[in-house]
Amino acid sequence: MRRLILPILAGVVAVIGLALAMATPPDAFQGDFARIFHVHVPASWIAFLAFFVTALGSVAWMLTRRAFWDRLAAASAEVGVLFTAAALLTGSLWGKPVWGRFWDWGDARLASTALMFFVYLGYLALRRATIDPVARARRASIIGMVAVIQVPLVYFSVNLWRSLHQTQTIRPDGASMGPEMLGAFLVNLLAFNLVYLALLTSRIRLGRAQEEAAASSVPAGSAITAPRLDPI
Numbered sequence: 001m002r003r004l005i006l007p008i009l010a011g012v013v014a015v016i017g018l019a020l021a022m023a024t025p026p027d028a029f030q031g032d033f034a035r036i037f038h039v040h041v042p043a044s045w046i047a048f049l050a051f052f053v054t055a056l057g058s059v060a061w062m063l064t065r066r067a068f069w070d071r072l073a074a075a076s077a078e079v080g081v082l083f084t085a086a087a088l089l090t091g092s093l094w095g096k097p098v099w100g101r102f103w104d105w106g107d108a109r110l111a112s113t114a115l116m117f118f119v120y121l122g123y124l125a126l127r128r129a130t131i132d133p134v135a136r137a138r139r140a141s142i143i144g145m146v147a148v149i150q151v152p153l154v155y156f157s158v159n160l161w162r163s164l165h166q167t168q169t170i171r172p173d174g175a176s177m178g179p180e181m182l183g184a185f186l187v188n189l190l191a192f193n194l195v196y197l198a199l200l201t202s203r204i205r206l207g208r209a210q211e212e213a214a215a216s217s218v219p220a221g222s223a224i225t226a227p228r229l230d231p232i
Contacts, residue, residue, distance in 0.1 A: 014194075018038075021038035024178075030098055039090050045192065047083040049080075050077065057076065070141070071204050074203075083192075104163075107164040107165055108158065109157045110165070119150065122143075123143050127140050
């Protein structure tokens with residue numbers, strides 16, 4: 001029952017966040033399309049957070065060689081890829097009515113986010129292709145520590161290269177949005193963080209169960225013995 005508390009809480013907060021997002025007034029320039037902001041930006045934030053956790057787990061595995069840290073890194077990467085895909089999809093849906101196109105490779109934020117998405121898909125593919133658990137953890141940890149360099153590059157890409165994307169909406173000097181929109185955004189950001197934690201913990205438990213099942217399984221053919229040839 002305790003395992004259901006976090007998913008239920010995440011669902012409740014998500015419903016509240018959705019209701020608040022729909023209740024905010026339309027944007028003066030983008031109209032109702034601006035409401036995608038409440039999904040697109042939190043999804044992007046969770047992708048960044050997830051890949052930082054993957055890097056943290058990778059460093060911790062290198063230092064301790066504990067299987068938990070490898071499970072954490074792998075689980076967070078899977079969830080991060082999911083939220084990166086959500087960010088790319090919602091960004092494309094938002095871009096069509098506002099920019100007049102779904103995609104533009106000339107936009108630094110779009111291109112760098114897509115590159116990050118494919119790099120972490122490669123990370124997951126490497127894990128599936130490596131059978132030995134120690135070799136898998138070692139190789140994945142190296143990629144997990146190196147690939148995280150993309151996260152700040154993606155985040156600051158709108159400052160380094162000006163293109164279709166606007167600069168950060170929320171900055172240390174304040175937020176360029178009204179109080180109603182900001183309040184709805186913060187609730188949705190909390191909801192996405194709770195969803196991330198719920199998915200992460202579930203995936204870690206599943207990973208541990210898979211490792212225990214693999215360790216206790218009997219290799220195919222191990223029960224077959226050589227026939228006894230009794231003398232006539």
